Amino acid sequence: MDSITIKDIARALDLSTSTVSRALRDSYEISPETKRLVLDYAKQFNYRPNQIARSLKENRSRIIGVIVPQIANNFFSEVINGIEAAAYLRGYYVFIFQSHESYERELVTLRQAIDRKADGLLISLSSSTSDVSLLQSLQEKKLPIVLFDRVSAELDVPCVTSDNFGGAFAATEHLIETGRRRIAHITIPSYISITQERLAGYRAALERYGLGYDENLVRYTDFGQTDVGPVINDLLTQAPDAFLAASDRLAISCLAALKKRNIAIPETVSLVGFTNTPVADLLDPALSAVEQPALEIGRMAAQQLIDLIEMKADTLRVGRISIPTRLVVRASSRLT
């Protein structure tokens, strides 16, 4: 796979490499004739600049490193689409890495991104990440970083997330307004940001409507956990009249558990999930959803990052950007 280089063009046209280089970049100091000559030759022999050499020379790669826990997850793949779209518009390419929810993989992956000289990093933290000191040191070294979705308060970088609090609040409020009183919350690992924000929204809504917060109605699960059936069964012993599930997988598992027990939705128990699965509404027409603005999160995060990269304004402190979720009520859950 050897391609033609500037040197080849220079030799063929009996010019110097610098002239060719300038002609190719359409520099004003090159005569029109020479430009034409070079450009024609380049096109004819399909010259393509070696981006590796360019990166080395210019000390920038025009690559954004994206680290997500999993690609095989509709939310993240949509976020990536958003990132890609925004990056494409501004001449950047996206290098995708997966941490597989493992802190070690996240580190390996982070180092790769740095070794490959990514111009900036877009990160959604793995669920097993508690130590962000490497990220902190990177940030101190002025590597542009933007966190999205799963963020960390210990890092002083721009963050783009769904309005998790608002989404959980709205969902809970909806359940309360339609007559529910014992709203269970089944959620993901307790130490990641989105869990806490959603829990806070859930709790705030309960308190707002004078319903006490009952920790017996809240259960945490692991991402790795394959079977959440037992946890749901355990919750069911608390006789809830509604579920707020913090992920696609949990919502769907709830659905399965309720069906298995012939518990009617929404007649007996209401179900709202934080779900972005495209077929969710087909699963059961009564599965309501807090839909996350995945594309928008990706777009915003990429824009933030590229702004950071290009301005190099380390003063630019945008802080947290929170994008509204959308509550899609698929069937009235009003108690009759």
Add this chain to the structure above:
Amino acid sequence: MDSITIKDIARALDLSTSTVSRALRDSYEISPETKRLVLDYAKQFNYRPNQIARSLKENRSRIIGVIVPQIANNFFSEVINGIEAAAYLRGYYVFIFQSHESYERELVTLRQAIDRKADGLLISLSSSTSDVSLLQSLQEKKLPIVLFDRVSAELDVPCVTSDNFGGAFAATEHLIETGRRRIAHITIPSYISITQERLAGYRAALERYGLGYDENLVRYTDFGQTDVGPVINDLLTQAPDAFLAASDRLAISCLAALKKRNIAIPETVSLVGFTNTPVADLLDPALSAVEQPALEIGRMAAQQLIDLIEMKADTLRVGRISIPTRLVVRASSRLT
């Protein structure tokens, strides 16, 4: 984001860059003391080799370019996981690109991969790709390429696919054996390889059992098409007693259409889809599936490609590797 370089180490330790380079690569010609000195310093100041410089020098990037139509598709994201796993084991990294089912995007993306000096390419063709001449010329230039899933007969490169013929045959056979006679086939664009292979399997099974092939029972759809409802309705006018759907989306749409019309599955109509959606079985316990070995396809394809890259044996002609699918019958579709 400036990291320490070999030069920095050399200066600090009053050595030459070549000595440092050799010490870092643990060359036998460097004295143990010097090695220790260099290695200690490197570790202390967290030296990391610049992969861009390395790539330029060695004319290889240890990067595999992967081009898929869409990431937000369970099949492809699983394939990517398989690729990543295999690549990781052999010291390669994966650069993921999406063609978004567009030929133009595929070209842009292809050029990016080349410009970034990917050591080899793993490609699943976009559905709008009919012209493979660029790929042909790349292949002639000895760029290692392996196709997977959506392949092309015009390209003389190794291919890794599901056994689409076998999968469709087995599914159709199952339907026939359980008493179905009018088996409709709703499928994806006609000109991509998997469509033709699946159609051939479907047809072969019909003929094997003495059922004629009726083209009125076959319908093609586009990937871009948002609403396939009309096509399904059209098929329903042919009074089929079974559906073989060629994708997740089509299977799910069939399901929705049947439910809407209160057509019982499998009592009235049987449904088998080429589906890998994790929640498919929850959608309807009667939705049977031809499951594709996504992980395995990814692994095999990556291994093939890395073999190609490393042996540089352009004689190595493995041809087509076809990995069995799995027919998962979720409810007996026997006619009573």
Add this chain to the structure above:
DNA sequence: TTGTATGCGTTATCAC
């Protein structure tokens, strides 16, 4: 308007 020289970080080929 064009050419010469230098450097990005690394490795390889020579010397010594």
Add this chain to the structure above:
DNA sequence: GTGATAACGCATACAA
């Protein structure tokens, strides 16, 4: 064992 030097492909400061 170690060091000087060149080279990968490109871009630019400086000459001419």
